[in-house]
Amino acid sequence: MLLVASFCYICSYGLGEHITTLQASFTQYTKSQGNTLVYGGKLYVKSPARAKWIYEKPTQKEIYINEGKAVVYEPLLEQASMGHAKIDFLKILRQATRQPDGTYTTEFENIRYTLLLEKDLPKKLAFVDEFDNVVEIIFSKVQINTPINESEFVFTAPAGVDIIESF
Numbered sequence: 001m002l003l004v005a006s007f008c009y010i011c012s013y014g015l016g017e018h019i020t021t022l023q024a025s026f027t028q029y030t031k032s033q034g035n036t037l038v039y040g041g042k043l044y045v046k047s048p049a050r051a052k053w054i055y056e057k058p059t060q061k062e063i064y065i066n067e068g069k070a071v072v073y074e075p076l077l078e079q080a081s082m083g084h085a086k087i088d089f090l091k092i093l094r095q096a097t098r099q100p101d102g103t104y105t106t107e108f109e110n111i112r113y114t115l116l117l118e119k120d121l122p123k124k125l126a127f128v129d130e131f132d133n134v135v136e137i138i139f140s141k142v143q144i145n146t147p148i149n150e151s152e153f154v155f156t157a158p159a160g161v162d163i164i165e166s167f
Contacts, residue, residue: 027040082164123139
C-alpha cells in the first residue's frame, strides 16, 4: 500500500520526518507463484496515519486508511470491506535508515521495506508481503507537503454497495 525535497532534508530531519503530505502516481508489480500482476493508480498520504490508494488498472479499487481503520472499496463488486489497518506509510519512511548501497530500509509490522530515492524523492518501494508475494511499487509525479483535503480519506458508500465488516 509514496519523499524529500532535497538531500539536506534527509540529513537534518531524517528521512520523511518533515513530510506532512505526499501525493504520487504509482505502478505496482506483485510477483506471486511465477506470475506478475501489474496495477496502476494514485496515492495520497497525510500525517498522521492516513492514506488513500486509488487503483485505476487493471480494475478499479480504492483503499482508505484512516488512523488504524481501513476500507477496501471495489466498485465492480459493489462492496466495501471494513477492518483494521496495520500500515502507516509515513511511519515507514520516518523509520527508514540509509544503507551503504544508498537505499533506505526499515522493518514495520514484521515486513522489511526497501526504499530507493531518485533526485531525493521516492522512486521505488519494495517488500515481501505476509503471503510471500514480492511487491515493487514505482512512484512518479511525486509531490510532498501540498494540501490534501481531509475528505480524501473518508469513504462514503454509494447507494447499493454492500458493507462487509471484518473487525
